[in-house]
Amino acid sequence: xxxxxxxxxxxxxxxxxxxxxxxxxxxxxxxxxxxxxxxxxxxxxxxxxxxxxxxxxxxxxxxxxxxxxxxxxxxxxxxxxxxxxxxxxxxxxxxxxxxxxxxxxxxxxxxxxxxxxxxxxxxxxxxxxxxxxxxxxxxxxxxxxxxxxxxxxxxxxxxxxx
Numbered sequence: 594x595x596x597x598x599x600x601x602x603x604x605x606x607x608x609x610x611x612x613x614x615x616x617x618x619x620x621x622x623x624x625x626x627x628x629x630x631x632x633x634x635x636x637x638x639x640x641x642x643x644x645x646x647x648x649x650x651x652x653x654x655x656x657x658x659x660x661x662x663x664x665x666x667x668x669x670x671x672x673x674x675x676x677x678x679x680x681x682x683x684x685x686x687x688x689x690x691x692x693x694x695x696x697x698x699x700x701x702x703x704x705x706x707x708x709x710x711x712x713x714x715x716x717x718x719x720x721x722x723x724x725x726x727x728x729x730x731x732x733x734x735x736x737x738x739x740x741x742x743x744x745x746x747x748x749x750x751x752x753x754x755x
Contacts, residue, residue: 604707608645609668611700614693615730616641616672621690622734624680630673637673638666644729648705648722652712694734702727 619640623633642659649657659665705726709719 604704607700607707608704609664611697611704611730612641612645612665612668613672614697615701615734616669617676618690618694618697619734620673620676621680624676630677633677634670634673637676638669640730640734641665641669641672643733644701644705644726644731645708647729648708648726651725652709652714652722654712698727698731701730 616637620633620637622640623636628636638659642665645665646657646659649655649659702723704723706719706723708726709722714722
């Protein structure tokens with residue numbers, strides 16, 4: 594069963610699509626806040642891969658896939674370039690973006706559960722790892738939309754002060 598879970602192209606596609614969707618949504622928040630490109634890239638990376646990094650650390654996988662997998666990092670780069678170039682078109686598609694957000698959360702839940710099963714955790718632990726992966730992505734996306742630095746030279750990640 595382990596070989597079937599690890600080598601299944603379907604699960605790899607889920608991971609890449611979910612990373613792109615979450616990265617796109619995080620990048621959209623960053624563009625709306627008028628971040629520069631480096632800050633957009635960092636926000637996309639955090640929202641696209643943050644929950645997976647939390648999951649990997651909890652499972653004891655070092656280095657986390659969000660840092661070590663070149664394909665996922667390139668997917669985040671592609672999402673940041675996409676949102677920077679086609680921002681006006683993406684901004685008009687609010688309902689599609691809500692649908693992509695729901696799709697990405699569901700895909701990350703499946704991905705987190707599958708990854709936990711590969712590492713021989715119990716069924717309940719696998720369900721919680723899927724939940725943590727999805728919630729981690731959602732929390733990074735929510736926190737990126739409430740931050741306010743205008744450029745990467747300022748303190749990225751510092752909450753807005755009134």
